Amino acid sequence: MKKLKKLLALALAVFMGGSLLMACGKQESKPEEKKEKTSTINVTYVKAPLNVPSIIEKDKKSFDKEFEKDKINVKWHEITAGPQQTQALAAGELQFLHALGGTSAILAASNGVDLKIINVYSRAPKAFMIITKNPDIKTPKDIKGKKIGGPKGTVLHQLLVGSLEKEGLKQEDVEFINMGIPEALAALNDKSIDAALLAGPAALKAIKGGAKVVTNGEGIVEGTIVTAVSGKFLKENPELVERFKKVNNDTIDYIKNNLDEALEIASKEVGLTKEETKEMYSWYNFDTKITEKDIEELKKTQSFLMKNKLQQKEIKIEDIIAK
Structure with a gap:
């Protein structure tokens, strides 16, 4: 009986040792790769000329509320110049360019910046x-x-x-x-x-x-402003981008349904009277959907840049629109 117990103990030890070796071998040959989790989303804050959606989103902490459940911090950066925005995007310092001039988006993309337009921010001829x-x-x-x-x-x-x-x-x-x-x-x-x-x-x-x-600008230029992200960030975080777009669209709806309150908040932020803010607001179209007309307008902008030697390399506008 003692001999049988010794044999069983030896067999168990050999089995466990072999299993441990196999597990170690698997771990060494195929290390588990973990995707780095996004902990901070950096967004540009451009309040002028009258970017009511951004003003309301910052005031109401709309993006903070959306992403805090994932323990993602949202940081606003008051960078208004297009070239500085796109440089920071290329460097990975910004994730969302929330109100970028169409001219700046095209110039950056033509210079090799991996940039994708995810929606139109505004049109205001x-x-x-x-x-x-x-x-x-x-x-x-x-x-x-x-x-x-x-x-x-x-x-x-x-x-x-x-x-x-x-x-x-x-x-x-x-x-x-x-x-x-x-x-x-x-x-x-x-x-x-x-x-x-x-x-x-x-x-x-x-x-x-x-x-x-x-x-x-009526009949001459639409004044197209866009929201853009880096192609890399879009590829790695498509769900975060979609949620960002949803918050933006929800904000547009909120402004429409609470116009007086929204204009009151915006007027204080830009230093205008409520009446002046209301007058200016009537000049803007904040519909975020990218239409064929918007794409044609961006193509027209590129033609202007090329013709005036402000852009060296022509790009295909459809390639910088997020699918």
Whole structure:
């Protein structure tokens, strides 16, 4: 009996030892790979000219509430310049560019940035204007030979070129001076330029100060602003991107159903009266769905960039739209 017990104990030891060796062998040959979990989502905060959805999402902590159940922190970054946004995206410092100019998105993609547009943020042709205090300027045709100030390579620049082309003119027919919107407004007020390319609150301020609108973007440029992510982040986190889009769409619905409250919050954030904010809000279309018209508008923007030698390499616009 003792002999039988010894044999059984020996057999059990051999079996357990073999199993342990097999387990170790499997572990060494095929180590378990764990995907790094997203712990922080970094989003751009661009409140101007009048980005009501972002203002409400930040105020109501909409994204925080959506992602806190996954222990994901949401951090807002007030980076408004398109090139800085896309550089930070390429470096992995930002995950969502929430309000990126269509021009900036196209330029970044043409320069090799792995960028995907997930929705349209806004369209606002009425928000982009050529404004003057010169009584001799009544139509875009009257700016021939005049000094025009505004930001180069932007929707406003595209508006200038487009409005000139409608009159059979070219950019060379005016003296275009590259400057930011605040500088253009100041130059208009001190009469060092004849007309300024202005948008949003700056345009409204100029009009309230006695300036007049020569033209806006209607029929010339849509002023398409988009939301974009890196292709890598989209591929690795498709569910997070879809949830981000849902929160954005829910915010649009909230604004529509609670317009007075939303405009009150937005007016305080951008420093306008509620009446001024309401007037500006009427210029915007925040529908997020990407339509064929939007894609055609982005193609038109690329043509403008290529024609004016602001973009070197042409891309296929459909390739930067998230499927």
